[in-house]
Every structure is written in C-alpha cells, then in structure tokens.
Amino acid sequence: MKKLKRIDSIIPLVLEYLQNKYDLEAVMVTGSIIEGIGNSNSDFDIFVIAELDNSRKIEIIRDINFEMMTLDFVIYDRLFLRDMFRRLKEKPSELEKYDYDFLHRLKYAVEIYSPLRNIDYHQSVSFSRFDYSLALRYSTSGTKQLKNANASLKEEDYGSAFFILRDVLQNLMLAYMSIHGETNPNKKWFYKKLEKVRKKTKNHTLIDEFIRIISMPFEGKESSFTDEALEFILLLQHEIMIEMKKMEGFENVEFNG
Numbered sequence: 001m002k003k004l005k006r007i008d009s010i011i012p013l014v015l016e017y018l019q020n021k022y023d024l025e026a027v028m029v030t031g032s033i034i035e036g037i038g039n040s041n042s043d044f045d046i047f048v049i050a051e052l053d054n055s056r057k058i059e060i061i062r063d064i065n066f067e068m069m070t071l072d073f074v075i076y077d078r079l080f081l082r083d084m085f086r087r088l089k090e091k092p093s094e095l096e097k098y099d100y101d102f103l104h105r106l107k108y109a110v111e112i113y114s115p116l117r118n119i120d121y122h123q124s125v126s127f128s129r130f131d132y133s134l135a136l137r138y139s140t141s142g143t144k145q146l147k148n149a150n151a152s153l154k155e156e157d158y159g160s161a162f163f164i165l166r167d168v169l170q171n172l173m174l175a176y177m178s179i180h181g182e183t184n185p186n187k188k189w190f191y192k193k194l195e196k197v198r199k200k201t202k203n204h205t206l207i208d209e210f211i212r213i214i215s216m217p218f219e220g221k222e223s224s225f226t227d228e229a230l231e232f233i234l235l236l237q238h239e240i241m242i243e244m245k246k247m248e249g250f251e252n253v254e255f256n257g
Helices: 008-019 078-090 097-108 127-154 158-179 187-201 204-214 225-246
Strands: 024-030 045-050 058-066 069-077 110-113
Touching: 008 024, 008 045, 008 058, 008 069, 008 110, 024 097, 045 078, 045 097, 069 078, 078 097, 078 127, 097 127, 127 158, 127 225, 158 187, 158 204, 158 225, 187 204, 204 225
Parallel strands: 045 069
Antiparallel strands: 024 045, 024 110, 058 069
C-alpha cells in the first residue's frame, strides 16, 4: 500500500520486536499520513492489541528506533477494547478521551498483523454512532461554555467573553465536523480537516464565515466580534441540530459531562 511505503522495509523488524514482548492479537499502523493529511514531518504510530496483565489497560512505548526511523507504540489490552466497543454501543457517555482517540484512529488504521482472521475490528465498531456521540459531546460542551460567555457579558467582562466565545465556536465547529466524519482533529490539522468538510458538504459559506469570525481581533466593548459570534453560534447550532436529526437510530445517545 502506498501509504505504508516509507515503513514497508521495517515492518518485519517491528513485528519481531512486538512478538518478543506480547501475545499479539493485531497490529495496526495509524497517524496523519494514513489519514491522508500528513506532511513531510509526519510520522507513523503503531497501535497494538494484545493481552496485558490485569493492572494495565493501555501501555505506551515511545521513541523506538528501527533503521533510522523512530516509532511510538500504543498497546491496548484486548479485553479493555471489547469493553470500549460495548460502551460505545450501550453508553457512549462513559467513553474517555483515550477511547475517542483510539476509535478515531481505528477508522483509518491499516492492519499489518492479525493471526486471528475471524476478528475484524473495523466491523466491530459503528463509526456513525461514534461520529454522533462525539458531535453530541462537543455540542454539549459548547452549549455549557455559552452560558459562561453570557454571564461574562452580563458583568461587562468583555475580555473573558471574547475567549470563551472563541472556544464555543471551535467546539461547535468540531461537532459539525464530527457529524461529517472528521472526528477528533489534532489542532495542527484543524484547517485541513475543515477543508475536507467543506468539500464533503459544499457548504462554503458556513466554513468561510466561521474562519472570518474566529479570526477577528479583540477590540474591547466596542468590538463587533461579540454580536457576530453570537449570531453565528445560533446558525451553527441550527445546522448541527438539522444534521444530527438526519443520523437516525442514535436518539438514546446521551452525554452529560
């Protein structure tokens, strides 16, 4: 596969290293290059599913060198992963940040080792449900932050309101992006993923207006940012509500935190 060209030659060394340490169930390559948004400075991450002892759910190994290439490994306990899939299906509100990170990466991961061919991890996950639950998480957070922004405005604390409203805008756009499959973007890839959403939705006006407003400077009490941000937030919330209603079957997904 073209995306693996840079590491093809070291895959046997990687597998040998891992097989000497773990009882492997699967090994996958992930990262921004696999997603198709990386650059010349991007690297690969190796996700490993194995049997860890009872005291560990996740293990991280950093900066292992293989023929001039440095790789990081994230090892997940296989039973812990099955529980993660169950939580996504039954109660997504129990998912943690690292769960979302794994599920996001699993979307794009390329499997390089799987002795148990009867297990298909991609088929084990409803990525539509994942998109929906993450969108709900971001939109809930944005709505809570909006209350804080309004409280700051009431007290004429325009500086605090400015930064809170920027966070609200970003969280709501993350919700909108998640609905369209662009989940959990690292900040350094935010713009690239925003452009992917633009192409998917062809909603150029919404994306352009978001970029324009979130780029506005702070100009104190007389700034037009506050009014424009609040107006755009209402529009974005409306768009999110419409899009989430289209995602049938997830009405029982709740997020309270």
